[in-house]
Amino acid sequence: MSLSTTIIPRDEHNISRSMIDENCLKVLYRLRRNGFKAYLVGGSVRDLLLGRQPKDFDVGTDATPEQVRKLFRNCRLVGRRFRLAHIMFGRNNLIEVATFRRKPRTEELDAADNERFFAENLFGTPQQDAFRRDFTINALFYDINNFSIIDHVGGLTDLKNGVIRVIGDPDERFNEDPVRMLRALEFSARLGFSLHDDIPAAIERNAASLIGAAPARMREEIMELFRHKVAGKVLQKAEHLHLAEFIIPGYAPQRANFDLLRQLDIRTASGVKVTEPFALAVLYLPQFCARCHNDMNIGEVHKLATSQLSGHCRYFSIASGIRHQARELFIAFFRLRRGRGRRGEQRFLRHPAAAEGLELYRLWCAATGSDKELLESWQLAMNDREAPPSTAPTRKRRPRRRRRRRQPPQNVAKE
Ligand code: ATP
Numbered sequence: 471m472s473l474s475t476t477i478i479p480r481d482e483h484n485i486s487r488s489m490i491d492e493n494c495l496k497v498l499y500r501l502r503r504n505g506f507k508a509y510l511v512g513g514s515v516r517d518l519l520l521g522r523q524p525k526d527f528d529v530g531t532d533a534t535p536e537q538v539r540k541l542f543r544n545c546r547l548v549g550r551r552f553r554l555a556h557i558m559f560g561r562n563n564l565i566e567v568a569t570f571r572r573k574p575r576t577e578e579l580d581a582a583d584n585e586r587f588f589a590e591n592l593f594g595t596p597q598q599d600a601f602r603r604d605f606t607i608n609a610l611f612y613d614i615n616n617f618s619i620i621d622h623v624g625g626l627t628d629l630k631n632g633v634i635r636v637i638g639d640p641d642e643r644f645n646e647d648p649v650r651m652l653r654a655l656e657f658s659a660r661l662g663f664s665l666h667d668d669i670p671a672a673i674e675r676n677a678a679s680l681i682g683a684a685p686a687r688m689r690e691e692i693m694e695l696f697r698h699k700v701a702g703k704v705l706q707k708a709e710h711l712h713l714a715e716f717i718i719p720g721y722a723p724q725r726a727n728f729d730l731l732r733q734l735d736i737r738t739a740s741g742v743k744v745t746e747p748f749a750l751a752v753l754y755l756p757q758f759c760a761r762c763h764n765d766m767n768i769g770e771v772h773k774l775a776t777s778q779l780s781g782h783c784r785y786f787s788i789a790s791g792i793r794h795q796a797r798e799l800f801i802a803f804f805r806l807r808r809g810r811g812r813r814g815e816q817r818f819l820r821h822p823a824a825a826e827g828l829e830l831y832r833l834w835c836a837a838t839g840s841d842k843e844l845l846e847s848w849q850l851a852m853n854d855r856e857a858p859p860s861t862a863p864t865r866k867r868r869p870r871r872r873r874r875r876r877q878p879p880q881n882v883a884k885e
């Protein structure tokens with residue numbers, strides 16, 4: 471890894487200000503006007519250099535969170551683990567501003583005596599900030615002062631060669647934050663980059679430490695895989711590296727799971743949003759199918775669906791409403807797969823879970839290559855389903871009479 475800093479001037483790279491969100495530019499300019507360093511950092515620089523649309527634009531600065539707050543009226547300080555400033559523009563646009571951080575030295579950690587979040591909130595220089603990031607391609611800076619790109623870690627070469635490389639020693643960095651192992655697989659799949667040679671072995675060595683990651687954070691990272699349509703690829707690679715069982719404890723995915731997950735990723739890539747209940751149902755459908763028989767009654771199917779989902783939902787503290795929706799998808803899937811012509815078919819087709827259940831069944835048919843005719847037949851039935859019985863009152867309601875204002879008491883005795 472190059473330890474010297476490379477600065478690429480404006481005329482030697484493709485990032486122009488017109489590619490940057492205008493609110494983000496406002497933030498960068500105001501910080502600069504007030505004498506602070508102001509960089510575009512992280513994923514946005516990476517994505518702009520790759521010609522992709524960044525998901526969000528993050529700012530790095532040497533202003534402290536308090537100083538940032540004083541500069542912007544529309545600013546909130548957030549985060550317990552990692553203090554940062556959120557600058558709000560309207561409801562949906564938010565620019566995240568983080569003060570440059572550094573990693574603590576060992577003796578500082580000892581002295582901090584387990585003070586919570588101490589390690590995440592030590593401010594440092596831009597260079598130190600680059601080195602505490604996860605991968606070289608995620609540590610590039612765009613400087614608003616002269617529109618140059620600053621590369622402290624050799625990220626530009628890795629970006630050109632399509633390589634995910636850990637900054638520093640992979641064992642050390644994975645041990646420090648095991649979630650980075652999953653992120654390495656995620657970025658590799660999202661960008662079509664290869665993992666640097668030292669990553670797979672380091673993942674195998676450190677896989678078990680992922681079990682210590684906070685379930686809430688893992689739940690979010692898992693949903694990121696679905697949103698970025700790489701759940702199939704990443705979980706398959708994770709299985710290969712013996713990491714999958716530590717991403718989702720107790721999960722033993724097989725070929726059928728990966729095929730189905732890949733079908734879901736294709737569907738998401740086509741523009742259909744993926745919800746958590748649907749993702750859950752896809753994760754566990756093959757396991758559910760293996761235990762489900764056409765002669766089971768709905769009560770038994772309900773029980774089976776609950777048992778398939780309960781471990782996952784308990785571990786990740788998933789609300790019962792979400793589990794309920796995933797279970798409804800399983801039950802709808804069961805009704806669809808066992809065939810047509812049952813009593814109550816019309817009522818089932820009008821059930822809120824039926825249309826999504828059909829989507830799940832469609833993915834399953836595509837993944838397994840089976841049941842094409844039955845799927846088509848259900849699709850036609852779904853298109854032609856009867857309208858629900860009208861619940862509108864048959865008799866026209868008489869308009870409500872206005873309440874008469876109560877008269878003030880007439881004979882109030884005067885005192
Ligand atoms: P995207 O938002 O497109 O998923 P990103 O690179 O912006 O990708 P974020 O999760 O938003 O990813 O994180 C922003 C930046 O923070 C990263 O680019 C990286 O530099 C740094 N970062 C995030 N997570 C870690 C981590 N676990 N360890 C070290 N640095 C991290």
Ligand code: MG
Nearest residue numbers: 512513525526
């Ligand atoms: Mg981001």
